[in-house]
Amino acid sequence: MTEIWFSYGPTEAVLDVRAENEGARYSSDAGEMDDGALSAALAEAGLAGIPDLAVLHDTPAVRRTVASLFMLCAQKSAPPPRVLADRGVLRSLRAGLPEGCRSAELEASDPGGLVFVSEVEFDGLFGYETAATRLLRRYGGEAMLTAYSRRDGNSPSPGRRTGAYEAALGFADRFEARAVDVVAGSGGLSGVWCGHPSKSGAPAMLEGSGVLDAEPHAAAIIGTGRSAGNATLSGSLRSLWNCAGAVKKGGLAILVAECAGGLGSAALRRRVEGGLPDASLRSPARYVGGMEDLLYLADARDRYQVALVSVLPELYSEKLGIVPVAGAGAAMGHALKAQGQRLKAAVITDGARILLR
Structure with a gap:
């Protein structure tokens, strides 16, 4: 047994x-990204000193990314960002934030100017759930109906770049926002992608370790x-x-x-x-x-x-x-x-x- x-x-x-x-x-079986590589990726993206960081959901890999960003800010003598999240996410996230960290509910009606961090996942409708698709779900309104109408049939399509995903990229392209798309496997955080949500390379990273x-x-x-x-x-x-x-x-x-x-x-x-x-x-x-x-x-x-x-x-x-x-x-x-x-x-x-x- x-x-x-x-x-x-x-x-x-x-x-x-x-x-x-x-x-x-x-x-x-994705390998784990070491602390030095994670910090270097965040530094290269110019994230030290950003005023606000919008956390779209709470996972161990996301928490590790947030903690690494705070350490990077301390190393560069830059002020740490204020952490924004929905009430339920913020309640659990606060337990892992550094002492004295400023936090508030995410109430912005427009994603422009914000940096969004979330873990990338396979998704039945879009193929992949990235910052771009999360922005569409959150801010898209009627644009979600357009994305739904562009789905690939009536069966789930995880791991495929669907018409709905293309609609999400087009929606995200309207805004001056940035994304930290986190990729994780059974062993923990395996990679991050930083840039504009409409250009995310995280799906390819997820496919490289998660498709069997x-x-x-x-x-x-x-x-x-x-x-x-x-x-x-x-x-x-x-x-x-x-x-x-x-x-x-x-x-x-x-x-x-x-x-x-x-x-x-x-x-x-x-x-x-x-x-x-x-x-x-x-x-x-x-x-x-x-x-x-x-x-x-x-x-x-x-x-x-x-x-x-x-x-x-x-x-x-x-x-x-x-x-x-x-x-x-x-x-x-x-x-x-x-x-x-x-x-x-x-x-x-x-x-x-x-x-x-």
């Missing part, structure tokens, strides 16, 4: 797998690999789209994600409340945040069964066409019951940072 540990909110959940049921294991060939299995048990990735269901679903290549048609995908922050998107909430039927998702008159996940869930259900280990009410899962599973310990039992005692289950503990093809 093998014990496999999954990130589950601030803690970990354990899954026991018999040797005869264990299929392939997949994880990112996969063999389809009768079942795949998928964890996100970090607490920030499974705080909400909408964030956790990215790991499912990334790892769908490990699931056979007619198979089973079990997502292990705490989702203590709830559903996480307006579209998922609307569906749970009885709105946004599948028929309304292909050519909508207006974009509702996260509606691509409903579209992709409908596509997934046609290909394989989706199950979820989380703290969400079972009713939520059922409304979304997802089978609720009572704890990570029960995940393997559910897989054996659904797919047979001889199944080989793929195990992915870091689904947010890899792409299986």
Whole structure:
């Protein structure tokens, strides 16, 4: 019996797998960037002395980047930046900021003049989530509908430069903003890209370390690999789209994600409340945040069964066409019951940072 540990909110959940049921294991093997190289990249970008730094989400790799920037400012006798972030991000981020660091909520209605730092991820709609796509989601308004209409079909497209991604680059090009796109793997921060959001080279860096060939299995048990990735269901679903290549048609995908922050998107909430039927998702008159996940869930259900280990009410899962599973310990039992005692289950503990093809 093998014990496999999954990130589950601030803690970990354990899954026991018999040797005869264990299929392939997949994880990112990106090397870790050393402190000197990180500091040099930030210095070369001229970031010492910037007035404000907008942090779009909180991950260990992002925290390390922020800490390195503060150290660089101290070395160059430059004033450290004020850190701006949304309330929920700021609450967790403050614990890792240097003593005396100035911080405030990110309330700017225009991204112009700001430096944005965030971790790059694979994304079903855009192909990649970078500072450019985050700016479009945050400030784009009706431009998000245009991006949604330019998606590559009705299946998720992580790791592909989609029409929606091109729309995001065009939107970001309107603003005089800068980005620090952080790339991370299982071992931590592996690289940074600094420059204008519309020119980001981070997707190529992410592809270089995060794309793996996969063999389809009768079942795949998928964890996100970090607490920030499974705080909400909408964030956790990215790991499912990334790892769908490990699931056979007619198979089973079990997502292990705490989702203590709830559903996480307006579209998922609307569906749970009885709105946004599948028929309304292909050519909508207006974009509702996260509606691509409903579209992709409908596509997934046609290909394989989706199950979820989380703290969400079972009713939520059922409304979304997802089978609720009572704890990570029960995940393997559910897989054996659904797919047979001889199944080989793929195990992915870091689904947010890899792409299986």
